[in-house]
Amino acid sequence: MAKPKVPGLFKGLGVTFGTLMRTATEGSNTIQYPHEKETPPVRARGVIALHEGNCTSCMLCARSCPDWCIYIEGHKELAPPRRAGGSPRKVNKLDRFDIDYALCMYCGICVEVCPFDALFWSPEYEYSEPRIADLLHDKSKLGEWMETVPEAPELEAGADKKGKK
């Protein structure tokens, strides 16, 4: 019952020819990038978006960044009291929030440590610049990325859903 043995050389030719025919009939595996785009997965770490209203300039993200690419400056301001007659509140006002994407290594630690949900991952990836200095995104640019932040994906069956945002 031994199958007739095809010499390996001809088998190899068969594999390449088979792929040739499959590419010709079924299309290739590549994506013609600028014309068609692949949508990255929801969790893809593309760019960090900043929700400025939530940030208290607590510096946790800047301190936990492994290569120190987050620059924060802030000052305290007096805001009108919540209730009439109360004393004025102290709020942290954000002056500067820059992320240097030329340094960032996309580890995601800053997003994770943020206690006030001010930082989010967005799968957006098309922000290359001809000048390296332009990769420093300031807080208005980081705020613009907020529009591209997707909803967190559904979890796989069997996942423990409680207590997770």
Add this chain to the structure above:
Amino acid sequence: MNAAVLSADLAYWAQSLLRVLGGLVAVLLPAGTIVYLFLFKMMSFMQSRLGPMEAGPYGSMQLFAEVGKWLQKEDIYPARADRFLFKIAPLIVLASTFLLVVVVPFGPDAWFTDFEAGVFYMLAVSSVSVLGILIAGWSSANKYSLLGGLRAAGQLIAYELPMVLAVVGVVIQAGTMNMQGIVVAQNAGSMFGWDGLGNPYVLTQFVGFVIFMIAVQAELTQTPFDMPIAESELVSGYMTEYSGFRFLIFFIGEFATAGVFSMIASVLFLGGWAVPFSWFGWTNLNDIDNWMNVAGPLILFTKMVVLSFIIMWVRFSFPRFREDQLQRFAWKVLIPVSLVNIMLTAIFKVAF
């Protein structure tokens, strides 16, 4: 191109100009076709990708873009290179291609020269490129280039012999060394009295054909015999130090030679430019209608594409041999087999 006809009413300079233009077309057109059709497109398709798509429709202008890129690049010499030899090496390689195309017949009257000893001449000038490669390897003053050049010399000399011996069978069968004569002999011949297909020597000389194609593969330094270039071992072998226009010449030389050798193989084994003569009731070269001078090159071109498809297919599928394995294969397998082939051909020739 049609020198025999044109010689009556054209001045010598016009004839020469036509020949030069014809030669350029005959060398560059196959090279361009092979590069686009096989190197860009077929290789990509075999690897589940599309290849160049941006320059022109389906990337068909990519070749011109590449040439433009190479022409812009700086022509770099290594400091310790032998300048003169370094400069002329690519030209020698390309010159051998032009010398080869001289004897290929494209139609009943469309040829550059009609040598009586065409096959002999073809085998002789095909070795000229070895000289260029050796010079390139030596003059680059680079150890990788030197190794590549020496490998090329050893390999091309080893494969010259099986190639000669494979062709000897054809020459015996055709009874002539004239390439045109071989074409006529194939298409006017018959197989056991049936002349519907003529007598293409790929059927009677199949062993010779296979050996010839293997030797061509080695002569062209295509995988599995690409040790002189061997980019994973020797960076680029003898081409390592070349850049810009000189690299382009090597590149054109490589693929133009592939085209010309495919043409020669189709002349020797597949019946060349002609269709079997019995289809139109021709008996010899003088009967043939003039339109074959136009159709002939196209037929030859088609056959060339088929044969270079095989060359490139093998190139994209196989890994490469080691240098000593290649020598062993040439001397211990190919040469004995082709000698036996010659003997059998001679016996049959005498017997029938």
Add this chain to the structure above:
Amino acid sequence: MSLLGDRQQLAYIASQAADARVNVELETEGMTLNIGPQHPATHGTLRIIARLDGEQVIWAEPSAGYMHRGYEKLTEVRTYPQVTALVNRIDWLGSFANEVPFILAAEKLMGVEAPSRAQHIRTILFELSRIANVSLFLGDLGVQLGAVTPVFFAFRDREYVLNLIEAATGGRFHPNFDRIGGLKEDLPAGFIDETRNVMKKLRTFCDQIEDLLFGNEIFQSRTRGIGVIPKDVALQYGMSGANLRASGVDWDLRRDQSLPMAWNKVDWKVITHPDGDSFARCWVRLQEVRESTRIVDQLLDTIPAGPVMAKVPKIIKVPEGEAWVSTENPLGEMGYYVVSQGDMGPFRVKIRSASFNNISIVPWLLKGVYVPDIITILASLYFILGDIDR
């Protein structure tokens, strides 16, 4: 002992030959060839200094360190979560597998254990990164030996695996998904079905590579009997992983250790090959990809429900102590020796990476081979430069 004996004998022969140099014309001068640091065959910046006689190597030595990034020192000034992001970059093709032994060592020190769902997912991702890593090796092997097509097949099918890793962790190459006590988050919906499809595709890929490359007579003649490493020599040089198993040593840390991972819950076998030559090393890796797809398939069926994170404090301080954990990474044994003094970051970390030990055999192995065989042997030893230089 036998090595020493050989060396003495060689020295004796050399001295005799030096005395007997009568025929000056036949004497050849050796040529020193620098293979690398920038060379297509060294995938990275490994430099091999070889002395050649013609095309034969008479002496060769690898010179590493052109890409040293000082991870052991960096870990001393980073906190534990930051170290996880760093060590991703050691073996950059199978990066998830780099995190696991470090996290396991830290967990061992803290005395926590990840929930069983987290262990399962860790093992799945570990095997996925092994597949991504080794399938690229199978393609790269073709390029090293002159076949251009397999590498594109490898990139094509590795892409599916990378997409899976990206869908689960957010990073294609640097997942940074492990946390002390479990995982960052659970798998996204649809991951299990998608993974099953991809495993099918990868088995087809293995068949294709087998037909295209391993069955090819030219490939076999290039690799069989080239760079033979006997069992005892392999052990003496501290080799590990598929290189060791190809020399006939039945040794696999996934089976031989009881780590809090899910390997011992599924049915798989350790692949060995008795020959110890280049072909054996490549063949073992090919079979291991197949075996990994089987492991992943079985783990997907048995994945338990539950949380993926154990109860650990938000700010991690690892108690004083020392721990050593090593796992069977795609390239071989990779381990971390973590010394903690109770701080937020480790006091000292020793990283044992597989490639560094695997290439230390190169001077022994390259003696007397031809230049093309250098490439075959280096390709079949399969190192990743980040794994050598760290």
